[in-house]
Amino acid sequence: MRIAVQEEEFDLGAEANTFAAGDDANGAIVTFTGVVRDLASGELDVMEIEHYPGMTERALTKIAEEAQSRWSLGDVLVIHRHGRLAPGDRIMMVATAARHRKDAFEAAEYLMDYLKSRAPFWKKEITNSGAEWVAAKDEDEDALKRW
Amino acid sequence: MDVLYFAWVRERIGLPKERIETEAATVSDLVAELSAREDRYAAAFADLSALRVALDQELSDFDASLVGVREVAFFPPMTGG
Numbered sequence: 001m002r003i004a005v006q007e008e009e010f011d012l013g014a015e016a017n018t019f020a021a022g023d024d025a026n027g028a029i030v031t032f033t034g035v036v037r038d039l040a041s042g043e044l045d046v047m048e049i050e051h052y053p054g055m056t057e058r059a060l061t062k063i064a065e066e067a068q069s070r071w072s073l074g075d076v077l078v079i080h081r082h083g084r085l086a087p088g089d090r091i092m093m094v095a096t097a098a099r100h101r102k103d104a105f106e107a108a109e110y111l112m113d114y115l116k117s118r119a120p121f122w123k124k125e126i127t128n129s130g131a132e133w134v135a136a137k138d139e140d141e142d143a144l145k146r147w
Numbered sequence: 148m149d150v151l152y153f154a155w156v157r158e159r160i161g162l163p164k165e166r167i168e169t170e171a172a173t174v175s176d177l178v179a180e181l182s183a184r185e186d187r188y189a190a191a192f193a194d195l196s197a198l199r200v201a202l203d204q205e206l207s208d209f210d211a212s213l214v215g216v217r218e219v220a221f222f223p224p225m226t227g228g
Contacts, residue, residue, distance in 0.1 A: 050153060050154055080227065
């Protein structure tokens with residue numbers, strides 16, 4: 001398991017390759033990548049991501065450990081960035097490795113659902129007309145109920 | 148104890164972290180104590196349903212005891228991913 005909280009960019013291809021090369025017993029590798037989406041108006045200049053150093057790593061580790069206890073996984077990777085990002089920049093990735101794809105897909109979805117509302121990150125959208133904190137969505141909280 | 152604020156809570160109160168000497172028994176007591184201090188705290192804590200609290204870096208709730216707690220953090224619902 002690897003958990004990384006960092007300001008710098010990550011190399012999606014290199015991370016996926018390294019992760020996939022881990023263990024021949026893993027027949028399935030799932031990766032998900034989150035990207036800074038521009039606003040509908042096309043006005044987003046910067047997405048600023050604040051986090052809670054210390055708690056962030058603990059929360060991500062706990063979420064990943066919970067995924068490992070619920071599904072049969074060979075490995076888990078979580079990378080999440082903070083700081084100032086631009087539209088199109090990669091914010092985060094998760095990867096799961098398992099013998100079979102069902103475990104890998106479900107665990108990746110579980111990780112994403114929990115990362116959204118249980119990892120201490122806060123997003124702020126900065127445009128020409130000002131800055132606004134992104135509000136948490138009820139549907140993100142509701143998404144946890146299926147697990 | 149150390150009290151930390153994040154996102155708009157930090158902006159509203161005007162600082163990221165402070166050290167507080169308090170006799171507050173629970174998180175709610177601490178919130179009441181801070182709110183009585185200055186308007187900026189009262190404004191930040193006006194709607195507790197819009198806030199989350201972590202005690203020693205674990206999510207908790209406003210009824211929780213502060214006995215033995217070294218670090219309290221207040222923040223809005225998280226928006227990771």
